[in-house]
Amino acid sequence: MKTCLITGGFGFIGSNFILYILKERKDIAIINIDDITYAASPKNLPDNLANYKFYKINIADKPALSEVFDNNEIDYVVNFAAESHVDRSIISPGVFIKTNVEGTLNLLEVSLKHSVKRFLQISTDEVYGSLGKEGKFSEKTPLSPRSPYSASKAAADMLVMSFFHTYDMPVLISRCSNNYGPYQFPEKLIPLVVINALNNKNIPLYGDGKNIRDWIYVLDHVKGICAILENGKAGEVYNIGGDSEMENEEIIKYILNKLGKPFSLVKYVKDRPGHDKRYAMDFTKITKEMGFFPVYDIEKGLDLTINWYLNNENWWREILSGDYKKYYKIMYDHR
Numbered sequence: 001m002k003t004c005l006i007t008g009g010f011g012f013i014g015s016n017f018i019l020y021i022l023k024e025r026k027d028i029a030i031i032n033i034d035d036i037t038y039a040a041s042p043k044n045l046p047d048n049l050a051n052y053k054f055y056k057i058n059i060a061d062k063p064a065l066s067e068v069f070d071n072n073e074i075d076y077v078v079n080f081a082a083e084s085h086v087d088r089s090i091i092s093p094g095v096f097i098k099t100n101v102e103g104t105l106n107l108l109e110v111s112l113k114h115s116v117k118r119f120l121q122i123s124t125d126e127v128y129g130s131l132g133k134e135g136k137f138s139e140k141t142p143l144s145p146r147s148p149y150s151a152s153k154a155a156a157d158m159l160v161m162s163f164f165h166t167y168d169m170p171v172l173i174s175r176c177s178n179n180y181g182p183y184q185f186p187e188k189l190i191p192l193v194v195i196n197a198l199n200n201k202n203i204p205l206y207g208d209g210k211n212i213r214d215w216i217y218v219l220d221h222v223k224g225i226c227a228i229l230e231n232g233k234a235g236e237v238y239n240i241g242g243d244s245e246m247e248n249e250e251i252i253k254y255i256l257n258k259l260g261k262p263f264s265l266v267k268y269v270k271d272r273p274g275h276d277k278r279y280a281m282d283f284t285k286i287t288k289e290m291g292f293f294p295v296y297d298i299e300k301g302l303d304l305t306i307n308w309y310l311n312n313e314n315w316w317r318e319i320l321s322g323d324y325k326k327y328y329k330i331m332y333d334h335r
């Protein structure tokens with residue numbers, strides 16, 4: 001039995017990862033470290049999971065992190081924990097540095113001290129910046145982050161790589177495009193559109209609505225992460241993409257159509273400052289080295305996601321009735 005320590009396991013991608021591993025891999029035990037921020041949903045994971053332990057810890061708290069490593073034998077570390085929303089990073093960047101940069105440094109230091117066998121940093125395509133109409137990001141594209149969120153993720157990537165070169169630590173980095181699927185917090189585009197449409201509420205579309213993202217269903221990302229964790233080469237970066245570029249306007253039209261709601265719900269609002277125009281991923285490296293390819297096409301993935309939100313109304317209504325109301329007001333009332 002190997003033990004994999006995950007940070008951010010109550011978030012969107014982290015909880016999908018844990019559920020997948022505990023179902024598919026009886027040879028891996030999970031330790032989940034999460035500080036239960038606004039973005040966490042502890043109910044994503046059932047009670048009494050086998051081969052599973054949880055610690056409520058902020059990764060910026062190094063002594064608390066050290067204690068977990070002192071008391072457990074840890075083979076792998078996967079760092080999902082982050083402040084993850086670009087719009088929030090524009091309003092309050094400080095916590096992004098605390099968690100995404102300082103937190104990652106703490107985790108690296110403690111993992112190095114305890115000689116973990118693999119350290120996988122979950123990064124993002126946003127560290128590469130913004131594309132024009134042509135081209136894709138490859139692992140060799142220079143980093144050019146343009147939001148406080150992506151700058152904090154790029155800083156973390158640099159620290160991770162520095163531990164490879166300086167201490168010969170077996171680190172890896174995965175950089176993935178925009179995820180969607182079950183358990184995504186409603187502040188992100190796809191759940192926000194589904195939920196607002198179901199509530200017959202306006203859907204805020206930034207700028208001209210023509211910004212492009214490469215969408216990937218979360219389970220494809222999870223499978224890519226597993227492949228890198230087991231078969232990636234230490235010191236390497238691996239891109240993961242969904243091969244599904246779509247304009248925001250197009251994706252909203254698709255969702256409204258599926259829900260039988262009119263496009264008149266869409267309200268074009270003031271653009272996000274520094275809004276990256278287009279992301280697109282060249283992920284031939286992971287395909288060639290590990291045979292990875294996303295299996296969910298965008299229509300299948302979106303249909304599964306829409307159905308999940310339709311069938312899990314309690315999950316998102318609980319979030320809507322909490323602090324999220326305040327954030328939504330600050331974000332959208334003035335636009």
Ligand code: NAD
Pocket residue numbers: 007008009010011012013014033034035036037038039040041057058059060079080081082083084085098099103122123124125153175176177178179180185
């Ligand atoms: P999320 O916001 O849904 O979840 C983040 C989780 O981390 C939450 O459970 C939160 O409580 C926890 N957390 C936050 N700060 C913490 C701290 N200081 N200490 C301990 N726990 C803390 O995020 P997500 O969408 O699941 O993203 C997970 C990772 O994947 C992030 O590193 C993000 O940068 C990366 N990523 C996300 C996407 C995407 O489309 N969502 C795409 C590429 C990469």
Ligand code: TYD
Pocket residue numbers: 086087178187188189190192204205206211212213248272
């Ligand atoms: P988001 O889900 O925040 O992901 P990211 O900014 O990390 O790519 O946004 C996806 C796209 O949707 C992005 O181009 C911004 C746009 N967007 C809107 O137009 N309206 C919204 O209310 C939100 C949240 C995003």
